[in-house]
Amino acid sequence: MTVELPRLDGVTHRTVAARGLSFHVAEAGAGEPIVLLHGWPQHWWTWRHVVPLLAPHARLVMIDLRGFGWSQAPPGGYDKQTMADDVLAVLDALELARVRLIGHDWGAWIGFLACAAAPERFEAFLALGSPRPLGRPPTRQLLQIWRFAYQVVLAAPVLGRRLIANERFMARVIKAATVRREAWTAEDLRAFTAVLAEPARARASVLLYRTFLTREAGRTPGGRLPMPTRIMIGAGDPAIRPFLLEGAERDADDLVAEVVPDCGHFVPEERPQLVAECARALFRLH
DSSP: OOOOOOOOOEEEEEEEETEEEEEEEOOOOOOOSEEEEOOOTGGGGGTTTTTTTTTTTTTEEEOOOOTTTTOOOOSSSSHHHHHHHHHHHHHHEEEEEEEEEEETTHHHHHHHHHHHHHOOOOOOOESSSOOOSSSSOOOHHHGGGGGGGGHHHSSSSTTHHHTTOOOEEEEEHHTOOOGGGGGOOOHHHHHHHHHHHHHHHHHHHHHHHHHHIITTOOOOOOOBBBSSSEEEEETTTTOOOOOGTTTGGGGSSSEEEEEESSOOOOOOHSSSHHHHHHHHHHTTOO
């Protein structure tokens, strides 16, 4: 089954070859590039409300991560450093030497890793709906690990794939992490859940979480980001709570974290105007 791409005025699509895989890239606007990385359980359509607000000011480059959206879904490579290396390779293929970066959820986590690995490639970074992945977490954060118990279910060999491929279940998951329900239409939800129902992409989601739980959790890398960095999380996010940002200022030379009221996990969809305002200020867009 191949799910049709959703359409948004002013957005074009192409496929980019990098690291032996094909990556779907959606683009809009013109000028200096901003790269946008989606999270789970989504793809480039995450940015549909942000695009009209930022495209008049910059060239938006929205990459579907490996295994998601319309990018290739290989049987492995879902550790987050590999996925960060994917992003750097796509930038090379697009001949983008230096960009500004926005990431949501796993896209933000992967963005942190990409910025740490190649800081010269990123002018500034806006992370949405993600805790800080750099440095050792304080004990208080480790005691709250129960908030991520859902990941064990998603990573399960049989159950995880069945649940992720179930469109009704995934629609409920998305709504449960949302404060502003008007952010979603039925068509929006189906744009995400129908793609996940494809077997290779359901497997990719399982491996995304299984790899994290078995190889990455508790082994967060060190490092310090030299570029200006901003983090925004929703006050109503059921998993990414404000205490997870404690110590974040140690991760970057210039980092400001903000808790957004009247917002759940999906910051780009629930508060797109605020995201665009922050991006325009951080990236000095006119």
